[in-house]
Amino acid sequence: MGRGILRVLGIVTFFASGLLMFVFWMTAMYRWLGGLGVILGLVLTPGAVVFPLVYWYVEDVFPTEYFAIWGVGLAGMFIAAIGGAASDSGG
Secondary structure: OHHHHHHHHHHHHHHHHHHHHHHHHHHHHHHHHHHHHHHHHHHHHOOOHHHHHHHHHOOOOOOOOHHHHHHHHHHHHHHHHHHHHHHHHHO
16 A cells, blocks of 8 residues: 555656656746747747757756756656556555
8 A cells, every 4th residue: 555655656746757857947937038038838848958058048047947846747657657666565
């Protein structure tokens, strides 16, 4: 039972961080390009490496929040994998 909760917690964390990264992407696109940025933000993909570098260049600020959210997502994926692997093995 505890492993199932661990898996659900990891999945929720992973998806919540993905949603926050999407909000970060859409906010940046809207600030840079206005309404066209919203349309382009929905059509284009940010990329794991390219978007933070472009953001750093345009805003002249390193996107630490973006990388922190990305790290939380990776941790959630790891937690979900631990919970899933343990529940798959019957434990």
